[in-house]
Amino acid sequence: GDSVTQMEGPVTLSEEAFLTINCTYTATGYPSLFWYVQYPGEGLQLLLKATKADDKGSNKGFEATYRKETTSFHLEKGSVQVSDSAVYFCALGERDDKIIFGKGTRLHILP
């Protein structure tokens, strides 16, 4: 079945560092791809999405590009802030509508 694999955490960076969180997927069709974020003590929030190959999703300085040839959707940010500390989930939306999540990557940003 469809699945999502993302890099293990925790990831610890200093403020203003460059961030990459790797995500790859396996799918039989052409899913939509998402990054969700979960701040401490809160629920899941959609960070960005891409619905077809070569689309780039972006929000709050984060970006991810839907790469069909490498089945990847890596999350990047040029300069992270302490407030970006959270758990980040890569996810795909199957044709039959449910969302499959990766295991999540915990990000710690040090001031």
Added chain:
Amino acid sequence: EPEVTQTPSHQVTQMGQEVILRCVPISNHLYFYWYRQILGQKVEFLVSFYNNEISEKSEIFDDQFSVERPDGSNFTLKIRSTKLEDSAMYFCASMPFMNTEAFFGQGTRLTVV
């Protein structure tokens, strides 16, 4: 901005008791979901609901679980006889159309003691 709301935010229950988790999806959304997240683990799909019936359920969603949309606005998840391993954060989500963005609630933290 419309949002999915869940109640209660935290529920503690004794093993073997029934619990009902409540959700109010965004108005006019057509697809509804329950997911759960055991502490520190991945978010797992439980069930999807469309047109007043279950459209898909996972292996986790056994006979102890049921969902209802009793009045056209609320969407509930019932666990008939809770087990310790049911302790988790339960998220409700709704989607306006298939293959679009899902909007999640803040979650209900269920603790079974």
